[in-house]
Amino acid sequence: MAKVIVVTSGKGGVGKTTTTAALGAALAQGGQKVCVVDFDVGLRNLDLVLGAERRVVYDLINVIQGAAKLSQALIRDKRIETLSLLPASQTRDKDALSEEGIARVIAELRKLFDWVICDSPAGIERGAILAMRHADAAIIVTNPEVSSVRDSDRIIGMLDAKTVKAERGERMDKCLLIARYDPARAARGEMLNIEDILEILSIPLLGIIPESDEVLRASNLGTPVTLSNASSIAARAYCDAARRLNGEDVEMAIPSDRKGLLVKLFGRRAA
Amino acid sequence: MIDSLIKPVSHARSEGAGVSEVALTSVAQSRPPMRFRGRSFMAFALTPEPPVADWLSELDNWIRNSAGFFVGRPVVLDLSAVSLSGHAIAHLVSELEQRGIRPMGIEGADAAQLGPGLPPFLKGGRPAGVDVLDGTAPAKPAPTKPARQDPTSLLLEDPVRSGQSVTFLNGDVTVMGSIGSGAEVIAGGSIHVYGAIRGRAMAGANGNPHARIFCQKAEPELLAIDGYYQTSEDFSASLHGRPIQAWLEGNVMTIAALD
Numbered sequence A: 001m002a003k004v005i006v007v008t009s010g011k012g013g014v015g016k017t018t019t020t021a022a023l024g025a026a027l028a029q030g031g032q033k034v035c036v037v038d039f040d041v042g043l044r045n046l047d048l049v050l051g052a053e054r055r056v057v058y059d060l061i062n063v064i065q066g067a068a069k070l071s072q073a074l075i076r077d078k079r080i081e082t083l084s085l086l087p088a089s090q091t092r093d094k095d096a097l098s099e100e101g102i103a104r105v106i107a108e109l110r111k112l113f114d115w116v117i118c119d120s121p122a123g124i125e126r127g128a129i130l131a132m133r134h135a136d137a138a139i140i141v142t143n144p145e146v147s148s149v150r151d152s153d154r155i156i157g158m159l160d161a162k163t164v165k166a167e168r169g170e171r172m173d174k175c176l177l178i179a180r181y182d183p184a185r186a187a188r189g190e191m192l193n194i195e196d197i198l199e200i201l202s203i204p205l206l207g208i209i210p211e212s213d214e215v216l217r218a219s220n221l222g223t224p225v226t227l228s229n230a231s232s233i234a235a236r237a238y239c240d241a242a243r244r245l246n247g248e249d250v251e252m253a254i255p256s257d258r259k260g261l262l263v264k265l266f267g268r269r270a271a
Numbered sequence B: 001m002i003d004s005l006i007k008p009v010s011h012a013r014s015e016g017a018g019v020s021e022v023a024l025t026s027v028a029q030s031r032p033p034m035r036f037r038g039r040s041f042m043a044f045a046l047t048p049e050p051p052v053a054d055w056l057s058e059l060d061n062w063i064r065n066s067a068g069f070f071v072g073r074p075v076v077l078d079l080s081a082v083s084l085s086g087h088a089i090a091h092l093v094s095e096l097e098q099r100g101i102r103p104m105g106i107e108g109a110d111a112a113q114l115g116p117g118l119p120p121f122l123k124g125g126r127p128a129g130v131d132v133l134d135g136t137a138p139a140k141p142a143p144t145k146p147a148r149q150d151p152t153s154l155l156l157e158d159p160v161r162s163g164q165s166v167t168f169l170n171g172d173v174t175v176m177g178s179i180g181s182g183a184e185v186i187a188g189g190s191i192h193v194y195g196a197i198r199g200r201a202m203a204g205a206n207g208n209p210h211a212r213i214f215c216q217k218a219e220p221e222l223l224a225i226d227g228y229y230q231t232s233e234d235f236s237a238s239l240h241g242r243p244i245q246a247w248l249e250g251n252v253m254t255i256a257a258l259d
Helices: A016-029 A060-064 A099-112 A126-133 A146-162 A183-187 A194-201 A213-221 A233-245 A260-270 B052-065 B086-098
Strands: A003-008 A034-038 A083-086 A115-119 A137-142 A173-181 A205-210 B002-007 B021-024 B034-037 B039-046 B075-078 B105-107 B153-156 B165-168 B172-175 B184-187 B191-197 B200-203 B213-218 B222-225 B228-231 B244-249 B252-257
Touching: A003 A016, A003 A099, A003 A126, A016 A034, A016 A083, A016 A115, A016 A137, A016 A173, A016 A213, A016 A233, A034 A099, A060 A099, A099 A115, A099 A126, A115 A126, A126 A146, A137 A146, A137 A194, A146 A173, A146 A194, A173 A194, A194 A205, A205 A233, A213 A233, B052 B086, B075 B086, B153 B165, B172 B184, B184 B191, B191 B200, B200 B213, B222 B244, B222 B252, B228 B252
Parallel strands: A003 A115, A003 A137, A034 A083, A034 A115, A137 A173, A173 A205, B039 B075, B075 B105, B153 B172, B165 B184, B172 B191, B184 B200, B191 B213, B200 B222
Antiparallel strands: B002 B039, B021 B034, B213 B244, B222 B228, B244 B252
């Protein structure tokens, strides 16, 4: 039985899709069966980040409306055979998502995979609510800036109110992934530091992904960053996060605020 | 006990709250349209309990102690606690009439049992607060279940997240976590926060100038007590991030550090 995870943030452009692809790839590289689901109907991106845009025939909406079978819509990754993508429709909008249809698709996916990772659209409207609706756990992606953190706080409140799990009176597992973290700028006080973010959001930390050009390069290549350059700091940070998701106890390697010089060297080498 | 009794006079149309008016225009165009107005009255619900004879003698005691209590007051007979035949209902109503009580309607009975000589069947009554009880009255006319005490404090174990609004006008609110930026807590009494206030905290919201606000870390967007407020701009920089309490001195909000 799969674990269903929603990757969400409230704010756009913080790295949800990159995170979905990187964590999905990292888990699948470990041999587990993973399906990444693009919920951003009308603005789909996950297919591009995974380099599968030319292979989309059927999509989530076709499956929800019964026009295609789930097996017809799933796209198996060419590099990692245990990784599959369920793409969103680019020609429709979020109104085409139906509550019952999503419940049915998620239930089917649960039988086929070990992990189902749902890439939520930005915002707090219908699309985002439906993406989180059937999740067992949530990864909240945030950037070290006040607007992103406040939006994350808002989405955490919605996870505790609008999900099936919350409505059953159960506790929604939530963890935080801080993306685009620049230790040098945080040290200069130009960014929120990790402690402040954790204090404001008060949920457990899953990982810290340093700001890295490698992430952008990987997205443009259509390859998850954990595949394109496994030794880059972003890839290593995502792999650590995936191991923590798996229940492993991995030490949190916070790009330190104190070791200024080392961090700078480190950052330059990675860039 | 007293029930508020809403008497909708017409079912045809009811828009907005308060008095609903329905115009019947189809009968005669020359005459002004007939208007029906809704009225609501606060009515006493008399609730007989078995055995009815004992209940009646208890009612007699009440009437002796508070003569004229029922004069001019609408009374409804609530028969949900007893099961009486049509004949027994007629007898009970006549007993009440001998005591000067004329029920305007009967609740909690089978409508078919109520013959033409009896008060009409009513439904849809809602409980209402006791606001006309005679101070000298020794006891309620009928023993009823003790009213449930509403809690006078609210404890929130989880943080109040951005976009959430918690309103509790019955008393104090205690927040174990923080009130996030863009979140608000509105309390009739004081607000106690064991984390940070980054959003809005409004204490004494239904006119209590003695309410206070306490928190472990003050970074608020707005603090208010009994309608007097300060925004973060008015807030002394020396208090930012510290544990504080806020209270009213006259019309001025005073904030002091707790450490």
